[in-house]
Amino acid sequence: MPEGDTVWNTARVVERALTGHVLTGSDFRVPRLATADLSGWTVAESASRGKHLLLRLTRDGQEPLTLHSHLRMEGAWRTYAPGERWTGRPAHLIRVVLRSARAVAVGYHLHDLELVPTAEEERLVGHLGPDLLGADWDPAEAVRRIAAQPAATISDALLDQRNLAGVGNLYRAETLFLRGLWPWTKVAAVADLTGAVELAQRLVASNRGRWTQTTTGSLRRGETSYVYGRRAQPCRRCGTAIRKAEKSPLLSGTAPRSRPAGRIGEKAELEDRITYWCPRCQPEPAATATT
Structure with a gap:
């Protein structure tokens, strides 16, 4: 079951695969984000907040965005080399795919998936108490x-x-x-x-x-x-x-x-x-x- 350390580790996996790289494509498989396109956006940071994962994105001339996901009991992110077979989970559980020239990140069975301006992150995680693994731990x-x-x-x-x-x-x-x-x-x-x-x-x-x-x-x-x-x-x-x-x-x-x-x-x-x-x-x- 994903707990704070699991989500922190997951953030590092996505960070190593995508941070600093421009996305060449995205595929959202949830109705409310079906038309979203992150092509051309750069992954600036992959961070965790308790059990939440926050993927922060930037693009010249655009307001920064955050892709938020919650793993709950079954969620997971897996990363692959371009062209590598995706073996993490059954395909019907895929909720989002992010592609760059370097790697592909696939989110399986994710919950509370949202794309919001980074300035509005607090709307999603502001209710949380001090993060056990965060700089704000108190x-x-x-x-x-x-x-x-x-x-x-x-x-x-x-x-x-x-x-x-x-x-x-x-x-x-x-x-x-x-x-x-x-x-x-x-x-x-x-x-x-x-x-x-x-x-x-x-x-x-x-x-x-x-x-x-x-x-x-x-x-x-x-x-x-x-x-x-x-x-x-x-x-x-x-x-x-x-x-x-x-x-x-x-x-x-x-x-x-x-x-x-x-x-x-x-x-x-x-x-x-x-x-x-x-x-x-x-x-x-x-x-x-x-x-």
Whole structure:
């Protein structure tokens, strides 16, 4: 699943292929951009903002443009040499093709694909919290945003891109395990929000520049995570079987909660995320267990 480090790495792939080069053609396979033509535009920068990818374009005499895409769960960009066979995904998943004399960049299953003046980028990403891998990273601001919703669970708070941009399900689960936090602990009950936020940033940043994501320090298959993807396997610390839930146990026997408001693919999907945790290393708070 694409998380902040994956999108950062993807931006670097597109950057190496296209930055500084003039586009010789473009092919948009989404209705609202079907007539857009980027031929003659130069790729000035490929940047990431949380889970968003921003391809900035310039052309003499024209207002700079930004091609925005969101990878969500399935999206990807692949680059190829001119004439090379495209093997990344099935052709019906292609949403955009960008061609230059040097390379071809193909965007598969992209979401929220938009072409806007660069001056209007904030309309697309201005709602995001501090970027875990950006120059604007500010743990104090991330903590302030999280603390402003004390009734939210710490699990949802870490995934909410309006609090901090770049944490996905993997880093959420691993951060909570390493901090010993039951995923459904209320934000108001978390003693050290700063510690959780800073750890999440360190975990994401530690995998920047490589595709294999690890939180344990091992790159060996099957050894890269503490709890994520390890349902029923023994905890690496205490041996207790790792548990998995598709919704909060607090909701058992009750009607599903309504989805919170937010941008598609971000806050609105929080309730759908699978959670992994160790019931011994991340015990349910006594006050919660008795209510």
